[in-house]
Amino acid sequence: MRKFVLAVAAIALATTAAFADVITDRQAVMKENARQVGTLVKMVKGESAFDAAAVLAALTALNDNVQKIDVAASFPAGSDQGDTTASPKIWEDAAGFQAEVDKFKAVTASAVAAPAQDLDALKAQVGTIGQTCGTCHEAFRVKKG
Template sequence: MRKLVLAISMLALAASAAFADPILDRQALMKERGKIAGGLSKVVQGDESFDAASVLTALQALQANAEKLDVEALFPAGSDAGDTTASPKIWEDMTGFKATEDKFLADVKAAVAAAPADADALKAQFNAIGSDCGTCHQTYRVKKG
């Protein structure tokens, strides 16, 4: 019995630590996403040379990032207040927000599955991914300043 109580306590602690502050957690996830996308953008723009293995690794990291975004856990009711740029539209249209995130994940998965062989192929895939980012930012993000 004591082991069971200890195990349950450890699980509860781990669960609360995983999403202790949904605003900070989602901001960290989005910063990571932006950093990965920024690196891919440099390749698309020709600022960095195309390397198929590096590009695929970055796309896989972007997919892993997108798969971590748990809308219910990271955008719970009440987490629209505080130091956040998340728009109230997220909570007004949670179905639309989830659909936008699902499309992003699908487009990233498609890019990973296609494993771009050159910069032109990456550019086509990255344009779709970037469009998803833009749609979400325009609809579900409040600009600061």
């Protein structure tokens, strides 16, 4: 009986650790997305000069990262527990969440296909990207504080 209890405890610990890795991985993806968008926002705000090559680099990095998002792998059942701001709505409305991720993939792919060549075009692209992020965050992320 003691061996059984230890085995169950070991499995539970391993499962918790696995979910911690999934959470850490998806948080890293989101932080990298924010970093790339931040590069673009600095140009929009006039904090850095418009640079078409830097725009393309940031959009490409963002798109590459977004295209790798695999909802099933990044948000498995049970990974709503722990240090995460992922809303339970992700698991309650998996199809809706997948649709938002798919929208984000389409928006970033479109941006890379036709990157902004001037500040006004960049403002429009950043607005579309930001709106897509915001819509998903409103529905599928728990606000901190």
